[in-house]
Amino acid sequence: MIEGWLAIGALALAAFALAAFLLRLPREGLALFGAVLIFGLAGYAWQGSPGQPASPKPQQVQASTQGEAMVEGRAALFDRTRPPPDYLLTSDAFARRGRFGDAAGLLRKGLEENPEHVEGWLALGLALVGHADGFVTPAAVQAFGRAKALKPDNPGAEYFLGSAYLQSGEIVAARNVWAGLLANTPADAPWREGLEADVARLDDMIARAPMLQGQ
Numbered sequence: 001m002i003e004g005w006l007a008i009g010a011l012a013l014a015a016f017a018l019a020a021f022l023l024r025l026p027r028e029g030l031a032l033f034g035a036v037l038i039f040g041l042a043g044y045a046w047q048g049s050p051g052q053p054a055s056p057k058p059q060q061v062q063a064s065t066q067g068e069a070m071v072e073g074r075a076a077l078f079d080r081t082r083p084p085p086d087y088l089l090t091s092d093a094f095a096r097r098g099r100f101g102d103a104a105g106l107l108r109k110g111l112e113e114n115p116e117h118v119e120g121w122l123a124l125g126l127a128l129v130g131h132a133d134g135f136v137t138p139a140a141v142q143a144f145g146r147a148k149a150l151k152p153d154n155p156g157a158e159y160f161l162g163s164a165y166l167q168s169g170e171i172v173a174a175r176n177v178w179a180g181l182l183a184n185t186p187a188d189a190p191w192r193e194g195l196e197a198d199v200a201r202l203d204d205m206i207a208r209a210p211m212l213q214g215q
Helices: 002-022 027-047 056-075 086-096 100-113 118-131 138-150 156-167 171-183 192-208
Strands: none
Touching (some): 056 086, 056 156, 086 100, 086 118, 100 118, 118 156, 156 192
């Protein structure tokens, strides 16, 4: 129970750090993003508990909120001077409604014709995690890996992969992914300070939880 709440709290902190430091959202965007996080945590505390399935309606609302944050966070990493391809726009519409399986299906078809579309692979990794109820599947890892291979200087693949591991309760895996990203992050990168704080929080969490040590 305690470990579950720790993971949820850390995920919220990590998500806000992503918005504040990695994505560099404007003040208005941070206010909205923070409100979404607070609303989601409050709803979770009222409706359910870690490790227990929610009733269908709250679960649908939670998936929709998750999908909205997922799409907005990913899109902020990319230049929008040109509109994204139609298949990505349509899959994002499904993801915003929590229909991650439909989003992933569209992305797979779109990537068959656009195999070097970095944002498409990143979106697929996120959709697959969402479809698996927050668990990191081998297919999701592969999609994130393709995004990273196509654009090594974009931190999105590793950051979102670490966030997915954190959401699924795999604290050590999340820490290792983010530590690897940090090791390859330039000293002047705008997201470095926030990433260092995230890794430090996870190190502290692991140090306080004997069951996580040695994994």
